[in-house]
Amino acid sequence: MNDARIKQPKDMAEDTVWVQEISLIDSIPRWIAMSFVFAVFIGVWQLVTGLGLVSPIILPTPWETLEDMIFVGKNLIAGGYLLKALWITILEVIYGFALAITIGFSLGVLVGETAFGEKAVMPYLVAIDTMPKVAFAPLFVAWLGFGIESKVALAAFIATFPIVVGTAAGLHAADENARMLFKTMGASRLQTLIKMKLPTGLPQIFTGLKIGAVGVMAGAITGEFLGGGRGFGEQIRMAASQLNTPRVFSLILYLSLVGLALYALVTFAQRKVVFWHKEQVGSADG
Amino acid sequence: MNTEPSSEIIGAPLGAPVYELANVSKTYARNRVVALQDVNLTLHKGSFSSVIGSSGCGKSTLLKIMAGLIPPTKGRVILQGQPVKGARRDIGMMFQQATLFPWKTAVENIVLPIEIRDGKAAAMKAFDKAHDLLDVVGLKGFENVYPNELSGGMAQRASICRMLITEPAILLLDEPFSALDELSRDMMNMELQRICREQDATAFLVTHSIQEAVILSDDIYVMKPRPGRVAEIIDVDLPRPRTLNMMTTPKFGAIVDRIRRLLDKGEDM
Ligand SMILES: Nc1ncnc2c1ncn2[C@@H]1O[C@H](COP(=O)(O)OP(=O)(O)O)[C@@H](O)[C@H]1O
Ligand SMILES: [Mg+2]
Numbered sequence: 001m002n003d004a005r006i007k008q009p010k011d012m013a014e015d016t017v018w019v020q021e022i023s024l025i026d027s028i029p030r031w032i033a034m035s036f037v038f039a040v041f042i043g044v045w046q047l048v049t050g051l052g053l054v055s056p057i058i059l060p061t062p063w064e065t066l067e068d069m070i071f072v073g074k075n076l077i078a079g080g081y082l083l084k085a086l087w088i089t090i091l092e093v094i095y096g097f098a099l100a101i102t103i104g105f106s107l108g109v110l111v112g113e114t115a116f117g118e119k120a121v122m123p124y125l126v127a128i129d130t131m132p133k134v135a136f137a138p139l140f141v142a143w144l145g146f147g148i149e150s151k152v153a154l155a156a157f158i159a160t161f162p163i164v165v166g167t168a169a170g171l172h173a174a175d176e177n178a179r180m181l182f183k184t185m186g187a188s189r190l191q192t193l194i195k196m197k198l199p200t201g202l203p204q205i206f207t208g209l210k211i212g213a214v215g216v217m218a219g220a221i222t223g224e225f226l227g228g229g230r231g232f233g234e235q236i237r238m239a240a241s242q243l244n245t246p247r248v249f250s251l252i253l254y255l256s257l258v259g260l261a262l263y264a265l266v267t268f269a270q271r272k273v274v275f276w277h278k279e280q281v282g283s284a285d286g
Numbered sequence: 287m288n289t290e291p292s293s294e295i296i297g298a299p300l301g302a303p304v305y306e307l308a309n310v311s312k313t314y315a316r317n318r319v320v321a322l323q324d325v326n327l328t329l330h331k332g333s334f335s336s337v338i339g340s341s342g343c344g345k346s347t348l349l350k351i352m353a354g355l356i357p358p359t360k361g362r363v364i365l366q367g368q369p370v371k372g373a374r375r376d377i378g379m380m381f382q383q384a385t386l387f388p389w390k391t392a393v394e395n396i397v398l399p400i401e402i403r404d405g406k407a408a409a410m411k412a413f414d415k416a417h418d419l420l421d422v423v424g425l426k427g428f429e430n431v432y433p434n435e436l437s438g439g440m441a442q443r444a445s446i447c448r449m450l451i452t453e454p455a456i457l458l459l460d461e462p463f464s465a466l467d468e469l470s471r472d473m474m475n476m477e478l479q480r481i482c483r484e485q486d487a488t489a490f491l492v493t494h495s496i497q498e499a500v501i502l503s504d505d506i507y508v509m510k511p512r513p514g515r516v517a518e519i520i521d522v523d524l525p526r527p528r529t530l531n532m533m534t535t536p537k538f539g540a541i542v543d544r545i546r547r548l549l550d551k552g553e554d555m
Pocket of ligand 2 (some may be wrong): 346347460
């Protein structure tokens with residue numbers, strides 16, 4: 001009698017089938033949604049400039065900006081003076097980031113792994129971190145001159161702290177069981193650090209690297225604004241002083257591509273290295 | 287005192303003492319909680335003992351002290367004739383969470399104790415042995431799967447293999463299956479019994495399931511809280527090997543009853 005019930009369910013009316021409803025706005029595909037927001041943005045921009053609500057010196061039209069972007073793009077492709085300027089900024093960013101990773105990771109391990117670092121170093125790091133770091137820019141210029149070095153230093157200075165914090169937090173992420181397990185396996189402190197604590201903390205370390213990647217760009221450009229040199233930041237400053245607003249806009253947009261590329265590089269490395277972490281699955285398309 | 291003759295009568299000769307704890311006490315300095323007070327126990331080679339008690343009565347503390355992970359405030363712990371001073375490699379441990387490392391495949395997780403002890407090359411050589419162990423716990427074919435693709439029960443099976451790969455003389459188990467559903471837990475318990483017999487391992491299990499303690503153990507230490515102490519030691523003289531069917535016998539029921547009453551008395555205090 002039980003068998004019969006299992007095999008032959010009563011016919012169910014179609015309308016009892018539950019179809020989950022997704023509201024219209026949530027079902028819009030990503031590219032359409034993004035294009036829509038972009039179109040609205042350009043539309044408002046065009047409207048504001050087209051109606052003459054603001055002076056063209058303050059805000060160029062979208063078309064003027066596009067024209068200038070094409071000009072800058074051609075100059076970049078042709079290897080003109082803008083490419084040379086961009087290359088200098090890229091070098092500052094690369095050197096600054098490499099320096100920040102080296103120093104940040106080392107300090108992070110010192111602070112996260114040793115009681116001495118936690119007690120004696122961390123308080124000072126926190127104190128420095130709360131300062132507005134760009135205020136150090138004139139000092140770096142005074143110490144290192146108007147060349148690339150002062151920009152690299154400021155970029156590295158800004159990017160180091162999130163990497164220290166990420167690394168230290170990552171080293172504390174391992175749970176008690178994992179630590180006990182490694183002890184019963186007879187692991188040395190170095191083995192525990194390399195084979196357990198560091199891999200466990202990679203998600204936090206990468207979070208620090210991502211924040212650092214954003215900071216390193218800001219540091220390099222701020223350094224160029226305040227310390228001259230021949231980088232992209234100097235080009236922006238010059239264009240602004242000549243009231244060439246379309247140029248400022250297009251330079252900023254090209255610069256943001258560099259920042260985006262660096263961020264994407266870190267994210268790519270994260271997906272390769274921290275392939276097991278859930279967050280990566282969730283935000284894989286975001 | 288007269289253990290020799292009485293053990294003959296039961297028919298299960300006692301092995302040599304593996305663990306000897308004398309007057310072990312632990313007060314946590316941080317909050318002055320007396321987690322353990324004067325615990326005495328002796329585990330014999332090849333025996334299976336359990337410790338049961340409500341949560342917070344010091345079971346995990348006892349296990350950590352036995353494993354040399356934390357020092358006792360007072361008392362003596364001897365393992366295989368040597369005083370325990372720090373973590374020891376002749377111990378295999380398991381916790382409620384499988385604690386597999388997500389960046390390693392199942393087989394890489396299992397050979398981790400060998401990797402730590404003897405290096406990467408030795409760990410690679412142990413892959414065959416790890417495969418055999420996975421086979422024993424019914425995980426054949428899951429060698430190269432990452433832990434986040436394993437269910438809770440499968441992950442615990444893999445962590446059993448990791449515990450066994452170095453053939454430890456003693457297994458310390460802290461509620462290893464209490465996160466599993468009842469069906470899986472019964473199955474895992476039977477496997478655990480078989481493995482212990484095959485390897486002639488001495489096992490010490492922390493649990494808060496009376497049934498689990500009775501079906502697996504030769505001795506059950508009943509603990510009471512505040513301060514954590516052993517209130518009673520119960521002999522389980524059900525024949526071996528144990529089967530799940532024994533859980534329906536009157537004898538099993540009587541032992542379960544007795545322990546439940548002991549624990550209830552603990553609650554009243
Ligand atoms: N690291 C610790 N520091 C301070 N108190 C602790 C610590 N670990 C456990 N305790 C306390 O000791 C008592 C026993 O804990 P535990 O051994 O974990 O009990 P059980 O495993 O039986 O649940 C509890 O009251 C708990 O709060
Ligand atoms: Mg516990």
